[in-house]
Amino acid sequence: MERRNRLNIIYDILKVIKAKGEIKKTHIMYQANLAHNQMKGYLNELYEKGFIENTGGKRPLIGITKKGADFFQKYAQVREFEKTFGL
């Protein structure tokens, strides 16, 4: 199996969040196939970039921002392009 690169992992995390609308951290971990520390690092990066936000108030839920959704769309096109040409 091919190893996922950083951008593909970010894409998978955003995909999981987008599919659910709001999601718990642990669900991201299982659905995006990540170790706890790995996920923590990626989530911090996504918060810093403004791709995700806390939506649950006291409950720790995560949602995607408009900036995150835009990035997701652009990267979906990149993946489609790469897959088409086998890159």
Add this chain to the structure above:
Amino acid sequence: MKIVFTPDWFLGQDVMINLFSFLILGLFFFFSVKNYKISKNKRLLYLGIGFLLIALAELSVVLTKFAIFYDTDVTQSIGRIIITYDVVKSLDIIYYISLFFNRFFTLLGLYIIYRLPLKRISGDFILVVYFIIITSLLSHNFYYIYHLTALIFLALVTRNYIKIYRENRLANTGIFIVALCLLGMSQVMFILSNLAYIYVIAQAVQLISYITLLILIMRISKNGKKKQAEHNL
């Protein structure tokens, strides 16, 4: 010596086909670079360079054919005076230079696209560039050598993409293979293009292949958006 086999009645329409090809290839270059900026995948950049080189080749054909228009106008309006001879002489040089670059850029672009899916990079690049230059130069006297070489490159690229299609089973890759096959067919016809009507058919096949590539680029950008919409549900 007749360098371009365009029948007089078709001159103008074929320039539009070359211009259309240039725009489609330019679009592929634009998408490749745009996607490279996001993913930093260098192979996307190389693919873009491959498309850019073929786009430049098409542009040089457009310029050459404009020169042919100019050539016809001058000889018709001035007649057989010495000035006409000088103009035609200088136009010959333009033909040779732009046709050389057309052939060189097309073959180099195709070679780059052929090499892309191969993960191992060997040191034969300079050797291949040397052979492409020789082929481009020889094609001035034996025009079919260029079309034959382009056909071989296209066959190799198609073989690579058939392998990729067997792995990913993507309709988009299938469409790209169809476009490559049509381009290959047009090269076979160009070899026989000293017969005027075959040249016209070859140009038509080339136009269909570039329309197929336009459909492909539209599908790729539409599929990306569709994926986002699916996740919004």
